[in-house]
Amino acid sequence: MAKGLLFVISGPSGVGKGTVGNALREKLPEITYSVSATTRAPRAGEQDGVNYFFKTREEFLGMIERDEMLEYAEYVGNFYGTPRDFVDQTLAQGKDIFLEIEVQGALKVKEKFPEGIFIFLLPPSLDELKDRIRGRGTETQATIDHRMSVAVDEMNLLRHYDYAVVNDEIDFACKRIESIIIAEHCKVHP
Ligand SMILES: Nc1ncnc2c1ncn2[C@@H]1O[C@H](COP(=O)(O)OP(=O)(O)OP(=O)(O)O)[C@@H](O)[C@H]1O
Numbered sequence: 001m002a003k004g005l006l007f008v009i010s011g012p013s014g015v016g017k018g019t020v021g022n023a024l025r026e027k028l029p030e031i032t033y034s035v036s037a038t039t040r041a042p043r044a045g046e047q048d049g050v051n052y053f054f055k056t057r058e059e060f061l062g063m064i065e066r067d068e069m070l071e072y073a074e075y076v077g078n079f080y081g082t083p084r085d086f087v088d089q090t091l092a093q094g095k096d097i098f099l100e101i102e103v104q105g106a107l108k109v110k111e112k113f114p115e116g117i118f119i120f121l122l123p124p125s126l127d128e129l130k131d132r133i134r135g136r137g138t139e140t141q142a143t144i145d146h147r148m149s150v151a152v153d154e155m156n157l158l159r160h161y162d163y164a165v166v167n168d169e170i171d172f173a174c175k176r177i178e179s180i181i182i183a184e185h186c187k188v189h190p
């Protein structure tokens with residue numbers, strides 16, 4: 001059986017990875033998403049095992065020691081990582097898998113899966129990015145400032161990606177990503 005394709009969608013915090021991801025899941029219910037582990041505290045409404053696997057720092061470090069992470073990164077004071085087994089099992093079943101992760105982690109995945117498809121979601125502008133993070137209402141002013149300063153460094157790493165998708169309108173961004181998925185599956189040498 002042919003293995004599935006691994007898609008990585010990344011981009012700065014607040015650009016809309018989660019929002020576009022949710023819209024894609026509605027349109028393409030067959031898509032499998034990896035659920036990350038994090039040491040960040042849950043936000044209101046977030047559920048363990050659905051949005052993230054919420055871990056203590058000790059539990060997370062244990063997962064790293066046992067080599068259970070495909071990649072992990074420390075981002076704005078918390079650890080985030082992709083559990084390896086679920087990704088391997090999904091690909092082995094011939095299904096595509098989608099990772100929604102920040103840029104340091106995406107580059108680590110690229111070292112291990114150079115055949116992966118790396119999509120960078122861009123904001124229409126930095127001002128719009130700041131408005132989106134602020135508008136979400138989940139971060140303190142200090143965290144917004146920290147995330148914005150990281151965002152500038154992250155956008156300088158766009159050259160390592162295969163595709164750049166501007167998230168101006170959710171529907172347009174979804175269509176662009178759907179087109180990438182279709183094109184990747186039509187490749188003679190995927
Ligand atoms: N195309 C868009 N136009 C306007 N607002 C948007 C758009 N896409 C997302 N948003 C809004 O921007 C905010 C941030 O979106 P979202 O939480 O999906 O970003 P994210 O990239 O997943 O963030 P993080 O990396 O911090 O998890 C949300 O309030 C969302 O409703």
Ligand SMILES: Nc1nc2c(ncn2[C@@H]2O[C@H](COP(=O)(O)O)[C@@H](O)[C@H]2O)c(=O)[nH]1
Pocket residue numbers: 011012013017036037040071072073075080081082100101102103104105106
């Ligand atoms: N390297 C990884 N980054 C991840 C993972 N899961 C999520 N993320 C990214 O972290 C930031 C912050 O997320 P938030 O939920 O606190 O806003 C964001 O860019 C996520 O995409 C992961 O497994 N590895």
